[in-house]
Amino acid sequence: MIEVVNLTKTFKDKKRGVVRAVDDVTFRCEPGQIYGLLGANGAGKTTALRMIATLLKPVSGSATVAGYDVTKDGAKVRAAVGFLAASTALYGRLTAREMITYFGRLNGMADAAIRERVRQLADELDMHDFLDRKCDKFSTGMKQKTSIARTLVHDPAVMIFDEPTLGLDVMTARAIVRFVKDCRDRGKTVIYSSHVMSEIEKLCDRIGIIHDGQLVAEGTLSELQQRYAETDMEEIFVKAVGGEAALAAAIEKQL
Amino acid sequence: MNWNAICTVYFKELTDTLRDKRTLITTFLIPTLVIPGIIFGAGFVMTKVIKKAQTEATSVMIIGAENAPAIAAGIRENEKFQVVDAAEDFKEQISNKVIRVAVEFPAGFEAGISSPEAPDIIIYHYQGEMKSSMGRGELRSFLTNYRDGLVADGLAERGLPATIAHPFNVESQNVAPPEKVGGNAFGGFVPYIVVILCMTGAMYPAMDLTAGEKERGTMETLLCSPVSRVNIVLGKFLMTLSASVATMALSLIMFAVSALGAAKFFAGGGGGGGGAGAAGEGGGFMMLIDPWGMIGVFAMIVPMAVLFAAGLLTVSLFAKSFKEAQSYVSPLMIVVILPAVMGTLPGIELTWKTALVPITNLSLVCKEMLSGVWNWHYIAVIFGSQVLYAALALWLCVKMFNRESVIFRA
Numbered sequence: 001m002i003e004v005v006n007l008t009k010t011f012k013d014k015k016r017g018v019v020r021a022v023d024d025v026t027f028r029c030e031p032g033q034i035y036g037l038l039g040a041n042g043a044g045k046t047t048a049l050r051m052i053a054t055l056l057k058p059v060s061g062s063a064t065v066a067g068y069d070v071t072k073d074g075a076k077v078r079a080a081v082g083f084l085a086a087s088t089a090l091y092g093r094l095t096a097r098e099m100i101t102y103f104g105r106l107n108g109m110a111d112a113a114i115r116e117r118v119r120q121l122a123d124e125l126d127m128h129d130f131l132d133r134k135c136d137k138f139s140t141g142m143k144q145k146t147s148i149a150r151t152l153v154h155d156p157a158v159m160i161f162d163e164p165t166l167g168l169d170v171m172t173a174r175a176i177v178r179f180v181k182d183c184r185d186r187g188k189t190v191i192y193s194s195h196v197m198s199e200i201e202k203l204c205d206r207i208g209i210i211h212d213g214q215l216v217a218e219g220t221l222s223e224l225q226q227r228y229a230e231t232d233m234e235e236i237f238v239k240a241v242g243g244e245a246a247l248a249a250a251i252e253k254q255l
Numbered sequence: 256m257n258w259n260a261i262c263t264v265y266f267k268e269l270t271d272t273l274r275d276k277r278t279l280i281t282t283f284l285i286p287t288l289v290i291p292g293i294i295f296g297a298g299f300v301m302t303k304v305i306k307k308a309q310t311e312a313t314s315v316m317i318i319g320a321e322n323a324p325a326i327a328a329g330i331r332e333n334e335k336f337q338v339v340d341a342a343e344d345f346k347e348q349i350s351n352k353v354i355r356v357a358v359e360f361p362a363g364f365e366a367g368i369s370s371p372e373a374p375d376i377i378i379y380h381y382q383g384e385m386k387s388s389m390g391r392g393e394l395r396s397f398l399t400n401y402r403d404g405l406v407a408d409g410l411a412e413r414g415l416p417a418t419i420a421h422p423f424n425v426e427s428q429n430v431a432p433p434e435k436v437g438g439n440a441f442g443g444f445v446p447y448i449v450v451i452l453c454m455t456g457a458m459y460p461a462m463d464l465t466a467g468e469k470e471r472g473t474m475e476t477l478l479c480s481p482v483s484r485v486n487i488v489l490g491k492f493l494m495t496l497s498a499s500v501a502t503m504a505l506s507l508i509m510f511a512v513s514a515l516g517a518a519k520f521f522a523g524g525g526g527g528g529g530g531a532g533a534a535g536e537g538g539g540f541m542m543l544i545d546p547w548g549m550i551g552v553f554a555m556i557v558p559m560a561v562l563f564a565a566g567l568l569t570v571s572l573f574a575k576s577f578k579e580a581q582s583y584v585s586p587l588m589i590v591v592i593l594p595a596v597m598g599t600l601p602g603i604e605l606t607w608k609t610a611l612v613p614i615t616n617l618s619l620v621c622k623e624m625l626s627g628v629w630n631w632h633y634i635a636v637i638f639g640s641q642v643l644y645a646a647l648a649l650w651l652c653v654k655m656f657n658r659e660s661v662i663f664r665a
Contacts, residue, residue: 056659079481089472090478093274094267105263106480107345150476196546 036204077200092136264490355390456502461567
């Protein structure tokens with residue numbers, strides 16, 4: 001389970017002074033559930049997820065992941081999390097097998113257990129053809145499969161996906177979406193961030209709309225549709241953030 | 256600290272680095288192929304040039320030959336010289352390397368020989384030019400022998416013994432042990448080259464394992480693992496240190512082997528000629544370096560290698576890309592070379608003040624150790640200060656690795 005309470009992160013920026021990248025965000029995600037974080041670029045999704053994955057430290061508020069506090073038990077939180085983002089790349093000079101094995105070892109797994117897990121993941125993700133080839137020669141699909149295997153090697157209870165389909169072709173993006181659903185079906189706690197409305201609409205059990213660092217709306221798809229009297233996710237999003245002018249102003253602030 | 260995690264990171268970085276062509280070029284290819292190539296190539300060219308210069312007759316112009324017909328005839332008859340016709344632009348011809356040297360006999364030279372005021376002979380040459388210098392030496396030697404012959408004849412005519420002109424002989428004898436001679440000759444050079452190699456070896460891995468990882472997006476992947484950042488940075492640091500020490504050791508070994516091989520090869524007739532003597536002498540000096548001095552140099556260089564590895568990792572960590580890291584790291588080479596050069600300068604001695612200047616102190620103490628001087632007070636202070644600087648650099652590196660503003664610099 002993930003529980004985020006009043007989580008806040010500020011940065012100092014030369015032009016803008018102190019920026020509240022994540023501002024007092026509170027939400028909760030249960031096992032077997034996908035929580036969608038929907039927001040425009042620069043809304044604060046990645047910063048929030050990085051704090052949950054202990055890559056960044058919050059300035060205030062708290063977050064617990066699988067029962068561990070992100071500020072006090074960083075290593076235990078990371079051991080319980082599989083973090084997949086557009087920015088988490090592969091080591092090009094390692095083979096897929098070496099890449100997965102490396103992360104198995106970093107997670108404290110024994111070599112025999114890693115070997116078995118690699119075989120199992122290669123079966124599930126159909127990776128046998130390229131398991132012993134170097135990652136820098138991979139197609140985008142192969143890279144994504146290897147990244148997924150890397151995040152799953154230690155069988156984490158919590159999965160965090162930060163815009164995982166960014167820049168991917170349709171087929172690979174569909175495979176990722178299928179995989180995210182599969183994680184939920186296996187009882188994992190899943191957070192999925194995206195600015196693609198259709199993905200969030202299709203996948204998520206609960207949706208949090210983040211705008212300018214703040215969680216401006218939260219609920220199931222039907223709750224949000226009811227609250228904003230709209231059926232289309234894009235319209236719900238625009239209304240939740242305060243209209244197109246507010247959205248444009250927030251994007252302008254990033255520049 | 257978790258040594259299991261540190262080793263996991265280290266061996267992954269080692270595998271990754273050994274598969275990187277650019278690292279292989281700096282760490283292995285340059286020391287194993289380029290250094291021997293340069294030494295053998297330079298030795299071959301030098302031997303050829305010197306041999307050619309020695310076998311070729313020295314082109315000499317005699318100015319005022321009519322003033323010293325006997326000596327001029329002697330020069331013409333000597334097969335070492337090729338006399339060319341006198342011309343007014345002889346200085347220009349020397350500068351343009353048309354002739355090697357010119358010798359000028361003043362008017363009334365022969366008559367002046369027996370007068371109380373000895374006349375002057377002027378040899379015109381091109382200073383710093385090898386062939387001209389050799390020609391000047393040969394001409395000077397010829398003229399000195401001619402003069403000594405005249406003196407000996409004059410003394411014999413008067414029935415006086417030759418010892419009147421040479422009442423005693425002067426001889427010099429070396430009392431320093433051979434290793435000290437070698438140490439003095441190479442003492443300044445060895446630490447200088449070691450410091451540069453140490454820095455060069457650490458540069459590429461330091462940039463690749465930090466800024467390179469940030470640029471490729473693998474840094475965030477790594478930070479998602481449960482391994483603490485201290486262990487990650489220590490694994491990366493050990494890899495950088497290994498590359499630094501490997502480059503240095505391999506370069507020095509190849510340098511020594513090539514120098515000895517080249518000396519034997521050229522002395523044994525591979526290149527032939529007069530250059531063999533010089534090359535052979537160089538090889539002799541290499542063998543005369545005190546092995547204990549070399550062990551001392553390696554012991555002193557370890558904290559320096561730690562300092563370089565940690566320092567370069569810290570600096571590279573600030574960069575967002577490999578290219579940006581290069582722009583930060585490249586100027587540091589000058590920062591390292593200058594104090595290393597200072598240690599090789601004559602007059603800069605090891606004192607309590609210079610013992611605390613990083614790199615210069617190492618250069619100075621290594622020079623002393625290679626010369627067989629073991630000043631334990633200075634060695635302890637320098638080793639201690641090096642360890643302190645290295646520990647500070649490593650601490651700073653770990654601290655920087657934990658700073659979000661550095662790791663996730665946008």
